[in-house]
Amino acid sequence: MTMYSRLTGVQYVLPAMSLLMLVLFSPVLYGFWFSLFRIQYGAPTDFAGLENYARLLDDPGLAATLERSALFTCAAVALTLVIALALAVWINRLGQRLGFVVQMIVILPWIISTVVATLLFRWVFVSDIGLAGSLIRMAGTPDVQLLNSPGSAMALLIGVSVWKRLGYAVIILLAGLKGIPEDYEEAAKIDGANRWQIFWLIVLPLLKTPLLLVTIVLTLSNLNTVETPLVLTGGGPGDATRILPIEVFDRAFVNFDLGSATALALVMFAGNILLVLAYVRLAKWKT
Amino acid sequence: MKRRQLLSSLAAFGCVLAGALLPQAPALAQAKTIRMWTFLSATGTSPREVALAQIIKNYEAANPGTKIVVETQVWDQMTPKFLAAHRAGNAPDISWVVTDFLGDAIGSGALADLNELFIKKWPAEQVKDHASAYWDLTTKVDKQYAMFASPNYISILYRADLLKAAGIDPASIKTWEDLRVAAEKLTVRNAAGQVTRYGFAQGFSEQQADPHMMIPYLLGEGEKLFRPDGKANFASPAGVAAMTFATDLIKKHNVSPPQSATWTVDDLFEQFSSDRVAMIQGPSVRVSSLQAKIGKENVGQMLWPGNGKVAHSPAVMAGWAVGVWSKGPQKEEAGKFVDYLLGAESEKIWVTVGGQSPLMASTAKAVASFVDQPGNGYIRVAAEGASKYGWLTPIEFNVGGYRQALNKATQRILVDGIAVKAALEEAETRFNRQNNR
Numbered sequence: 001m002t003m004y005s006r007l008t009g010v011q012y013v014l015p016a017m018s019l020l021m022l023v024l025f026s027p028v029l030y031g032f033w034f035s036l037f038r039i040q041y042g043a044p045t046d047f048a049g050l051e052n053y054a055r056l057l058d059d060p061g062l063a064a065t066l067e068r069s070a071l072f073t074c075a076a077v078a079l080t081l082v083i084a085l086a087l088a089v090w091i092n093r094l095g096q097r098l099g100f101v102v103q104m105i106v107i108l109p110w111i112i113s114t115v116v117a118t119l120l121f122r123w124v125f126v127s128d129i130g131l132a133g134s135l136i137r138m139a140g141t142p143d144v145q146l147l148n149s150p151g152s153a154m155a156l157l158i159g160v161s162v163w164k165r166l167g168y169a170v171i172i173l174l175a176g177l178k179g180i181p182e183d184y185e186e187a188a189k190i191d192g193a194n195r196w197q198i199f200w201l202i203v204l205p206l207l208k209t210p211l212l213l214v215t216i217v218l219t220l221s222n223l224n225t226v227e228t229p230l231v232l233t234g235g236g237p238g239d240a241t242r243i244l245p246i247e248v249f250d251r252a253f254v255n256f257d258l259g260s261a262t263a264l265a266l267v268m269f270a271g272n273i274l275l276v277l278a279y280v281r282l283a284k285w286k287t
Numbered sequence: 288m289k290r291r292q293l294l295s296s297l298a299a300f301g302c303v304l305a306g307a308l309l310p311q312a313p314a315l316a317q318a319k320t321i322r323m324w325t326f327l328s329a330t331g332t333s334p335r336e337v338a339l340a341q342i343i344k345n346y347e348a349a350n351p352g353t354k355i356v357v358e359t360q361v362w363d364q365m366t367p368k369f370l371a372a373h374r375a376g377n378a379p380d381i382s383w384v385v386t387d388f389l390g391d392a393i394g395s396g397a398l399a400d401l402n403e404l405f406i407k408k409w410p411a412e413q414v415k416d417h418a419s420a421y422w423d424l425t426t427k428v429d430k431q432y433a434m435f436a437s438p439n440y441i442s443i444l445y446r447a448d449l450l451k452a453a454g455i456d457p458a459s460i461k462t463w464e465d466l467r468v469a470a471e472k473l474t475v476r477n478a479a480g481q482v483t484r485y486g487f488a489q490g491f492s493e494q495q496a497d498p499h500m501m502i503p504y505l506l507g508e509g510e511k512l513f514r515p516d517g518k519a520n521f522a523s524p525a526g527v528a529a530m531t532f533a534t535d536l537i538k539k540h541n542v543s544p545p546q547s548a549t550w551t552v553d554d555l556f557e558q559f560s561s562d563r564v565a566m567i568q569g570p571s572v573r574v575s576s577l578q579a580k581i582g583k584e585n586v587g588q589m590l591w592p593g594n595g596k597v598a599h600s601p602a603v604m605a606g607w608a609v610g611v612w613s614k615g616p617q618k619e620e621a622g623k624f625v626d627y628l629l630g631a632e633s634e635k636i637w638v639t640v641g642g643q644s645p646l647m648a649s650t651a652k653a654v655a656s657f658v659d660q661p662g663n664g665y666i667r668v669a670a671e672g673a674s675k676y677g678w679l680t681p682i683e684f685n686v687g688g689y690r691q692a693l694n695k696a697t698q699r700i701l702v703d704g705i706a707v708k709a710a711l712e713e714a715e716t717r718f719n720r721q722n723n724r
Binding site: 145 | 363364367368370371373374388391394395481492493494545546548549550551554685687688691695698699701702703717720721722723
C-alpha cells in the first residue's frame with residue numbers, strides 16, 4: 001500500500017473520527033482538567049493538582065463502596081448471563097410464533113424506562129402499603145421488611161437489575177444461537193455427542209463473541225447505573241446499597257463537591273476501560 | 288430562457304423572503320420569553336401549581352409581549368443544577384433556590400441584585416411590608432439577592448380526624464413527652480398484635496430528605512447544629528438526647544414504624560394519606576395537597592412541642608427563594624415578573640389557592656377571614672411559627688448534605704444497631720469531610 005492510498009483512507013475516516021473525538025473524548029479531557037482544580041460554586045478556582053484524587057484515597061468509606069460495587073456488578077452480570085443463556089436456548093427451540101411471543105415478553109422490561117420500572121418495584125416492596133408486604137401479611141408470616149435489611153436490600157437491587165437487563169442479553173444471545181448452522185449439531189449427533197456435549201463443546205464456544213459482548217455491556221451498565229439504586233434504595237439502609245455511581249451522584253448533587261465527584265467519575269471511567277480491555281484479552285477475542 | 292428562469296426564480300425568492308420577514312417583524316417584537324426553573328409544574332393540579340398557573344396567566348394577560356415558560360425540575364437537584372448552569376452560561380432567567388444552597392447561590396454571583404432591578408422603585412411601606420427573617424436571609428450588604436416565594440415551616444402534620452377519634456387535642460401536646468404519649472394513644476394494633484397504624488413517623492431515606500426531627504429538639508435545648516466555622520455539631524449532649532428521643536419512638540416505644548428508615552418524604556405522605564400514620568413531620572407547603580387528597584378538615588399542623596424552657600421548639604424553615612440570573616440577557620423583564628410573582632396581588636393567590644402561609648403583613652391582614660375558615664388554621668400556625676419559633680439554615684457556609692447525614696445516622700442506629708453518639712459522630716465526620724472542613 002502506497003503512502004498516498006493510506007492517506008486517502010485517513011481522509012475518509014477523518015470527519016467521522018473528529019466528530020467522535022469531539023463528542024466522546026472532549027468531555028473526558030475537560031473533566032480531567034476540571035478535576036485538577038479546587039471548585040467553588042461550580043467553578044474552578046485554584047490549581048490543586050491531584051488533591052481531589054488524594055481526597056478520594058483519604059475517604060475511609062470508599063473501599064467498602066468499591067467492594068459493594070464489585071459484588072453488585074459481579075452478581076448481577078453472572079445471574080443475567082446464566083438466566084439469559086438458559087432462556088435464549090429455550091426460546092431457540094420453541095416454534096416461530098411461540099418463540100416470538102416469549103421474546104416480546106422477555107424484552108419488555110428492557111424497553112421500559114429504568115426510573116419507571118424501578119419505581120414500580122419500590123411500590124411493590126415499600127413496607128406496609130406495598131404489595132409484597134400485604135402478601136406476606138396475608139400469608140400470616142412475620143412482617144419482613146425487604147428494603148430495610150442490608151442483605152435483602154442488596155438482593156433486591158441485584159434482582160431488579162437482572163430483571164431490567166435480561167431482555168437485552170437474551171436478544172443478543174438468541175441472535176448468536178440463530179447464527180450457528182444446524183449442520184454442526186447434526187454432525188455432532190451423528191458422531192454420538194449427547195445434548196450436553198453439543199451445548200458445551202459446540203454451541204458455547206461459538207457463542208463466545210456474543211457472550212463477550214453481552215458481558216461487557218452488562219458490566220458497564222451495572223457498574224455505572226445510578227437510577228436503579230437511587231430510586232429503589234437510595235443507597236440505604238445505612239450504606240448497604242451505596243455503590244460507586246451513587247457516591248458520584250451524592251458528591252456532585254447533594255454535597256455539591258464537584259471536584260472529588262469529577263475525580264471519582266474519571267477513576268470509574270478508567271476502571272471501565274481497563275475492565276473492557278481485560279475481558280477482551282481474557283477471551284482472546286479476534287476480530 | 289435560462290436567464291429568464293433565473294430572474295423569475297430570484298423574484299420568487301425575493302417575494303418569499305419579503306413575505307416571510309414582513310409579518311415577523313411585529314412577532315419578533317412580541318416574542319419575549321422568560322424561562323423559569325421551579326419544582327412546580329404550571330400544568331399540574333396541586334394547589335400550588337394551580338396558583339402558579341393562575342399568576343402566570345394573569346401576568347401574561349397584563350403583559351401581552353411576554354411569555355413565561357416554566358421548566359419544571361426535580362426539587363432537590365434544582366439549585367445545584369442552577370449553579371452549574373450559571374457556570375456554563377445557560378441558566379434560566381429566573382430560578383427558585385432552596386435555603387440549603389442559598390449561600391452558594393449568592394456567593395457564586397449567580398443571583399442579580401433585586402434592589403437594582405425593581406425594589407428601589409418601591410415605596411418605603413412596601414419594603415417594610417416584606418420584613419421577616421426570610422427577607423433578612425436573602426439580604427447581604429445592602430443587596431437583595433432573592434425573595435421567598437414558598438415559606439416552608441416544617442413541624443408536625445396531623446390527621447385531625449384520627450386525633451379527634453382518640454380524644455387528643457393538638458394544643459395539649461406541650462412537651463416532647465406529651466408527643467410520645469399522644470403517639471402511643473394513636474398507635475393501633477390488630478388482634479395478631481401487628482401495628483395497623485403508627486402514632487408518629489418521619490422518613491429517614493437519604494433521598495428527598497427533609498430536616499431531621501432531632502433538630503427542633505436540639506435547638507429547643509439552646510444547642511446549635513453547626514459550629515461558627517461551619518463544622519457539624521451533631522453529637523453534642525443535646526444532639527444525642529434529641530436523636531435518642533427520635534429513635535426510641537421506633538426502637539423502644541414502638542409508636543413509630545421501623546420501616547421509616549428507608550422511607551422518602553413521598554413514602555411518608557402516602558402512609559399518612561392511607562391512614563397508616565396519624566402524625567408526621569411535614570412542611571406547611573404540603574398541607575394543601577394532603578387536604579386535597581384526604582379532606583380539608585382532616586389535616587392540620589401544629590408547632591413542635593417545647594421542653595419546659597421554651598413553649599415550642601424552633602422548626603426548620605426551609606423554603607424556596609426566587610432569584611433572577613445575574614448573567615441573564617433579560618434581567619429587567621425577569622425582575623418585572625419576579626416583582627409580580629411575589630407581589631401583594633400574587634401572594635393572595637399563593638395563600639388562597641396555593642394554601643401557603645403569607646409572608647407580607649398586608650397579606651396576612653387581607654386573608655384573615657380566609658385563614659379563619661375550617662381547615663385553614665395551619666396557615667396561621669405556620670405564620671406564627673415562622674415569626675416566633677423558626678430556624679433558618681445558615682448561609683455563611685454550605686450546609687448541603689446535613690439532612691442526609693442525619694438521616695444516615697438514624698439508619699445506622701436503626702438498621703445496623705450502632706450507638707446514638709457513635710452514629711452522630713460518624714455523621715459529623717462525614718459531613719465535615721464532604722464539605723472540606
